[in-house]
Amino acid sequence: MTDTTPAPSRRTLLCCGAALAAGGAAVAVTGCGSSTSSDSGSGGAAAAPVTVGAVADVPVGGGKVYREAKIVVTQPTAGEYKAFSAKCTHAGCVVDEVKDGTVNCPCHYSKFAVADGSVKDGPAPSPLPAYRVTVKDGAFEVTK
Template identity: 70%
Template sequence: MTEAVESPATSRRTLLCCAAAVLAGGSAVAVTGCSSDSDSSSSGTGGAASSSGGGAAGAVDLGAASEVPVGGGKVYRDQKIVVTQPTAGQYKAFSAKCTHAGCVVDQVTSGQISCPCHGSKFAVADGSVSAGPAPSSLPEYKVAVQDGKIQVTKA
């Protein structure tokens, strides 16, 4: 039996198919098979998200730290990362995928990371849910600033 490897573009379709199978009386095995690609294969895609020469192994170089405003943040859509700076010199990095439906957050304003799909909001300081329907905080990543540039490690 061979296992199919899905691209991120097909994961939404897989989720919808699995949800339909469950609603139609499918077994728990169908549900288990649906979630196999979302956590393990997403970090290796996209040329813009690859590490560059000066960074730590596995780190994603995102550019100048000066682009992240104090009290706010910046969404790196291609890398699916949001970086915030709750106080001067304190940087935080989170997954930019909303924990409700997996939409990519689109903006950071008034101390909140906002999801455009269903209105969830997350705190810039710790990624915790400020307004639902998101059920949990945004996963946090390791962030470092070296030579004025932001480096994020997803592991």
Template identity: 65%
Template sequence: MSEATESSPATSRRTLLCGAAAVLAAGGTVTLAGCGSSGDSSAKSSAPKGPVDLGPATDVPVGGGKVFREQKIVVTQPAEGQFKAFSAKCTHAGCVVDQVKKQQIQCPCHGSRFAIADGSVQDGPAPTPLPAYAVTVEGGNLKVTPS
């Protein structure tokens, strides 16, 4: 037996399952979540530091919202002139929410839905509300400060 074989780390269950899912996905379209390893720093994303300028407040419709995917922030406007900001990472599996529709922030991975007014869970499996961020409008632009 070679030394390389003896010193090689064992394949983890998660790596094996993710690899198998990737092979199956090659034949069709499948969305996977949660396949990052716990040691993979790219799978972990922290909230942006300091105020983040997200552009014109007019881009966020009344009774709806807008997902800023790159910043992992979602901003809603439940009533005219009332802006709310939340983490765009679902509290279930960490997927980034993808849209605001029917007055709900929607996660594409497992169907969780959150209220645009306070980020509370409207439909699971998410166990907790989306974390809220401070949001202001300065010079017509949205400024969000993650907690």
């Protein structure tokens, strides 16, 4: 009888190796799954907004990384604000700067557009997930 089960990928082996050694395949499957959805979850109520910083901190054409909240807020044009996950879609590193119209990741140098979070330079495979941003009392409220 021939085994037709596909071989696991290198990423699966790296991610799940410790889990397999510690407790078997069931642990590995639940502990190492990947997700392509945004950080907002599914099936439940929307998350409460989080206040991340002052509107005055985000220059036109630039942005600011709120590292603790893992959120980046940009202002592509005057009075237009955008919010995105600050986790790079390549390896999950937190982006560290907004400069020259891009949000930049320090780990593998991916760059994302301030206007829409799209990939401007790889290796990131997909845009930064967008969040809802509003201004209240001079501060940004972001809903994931």
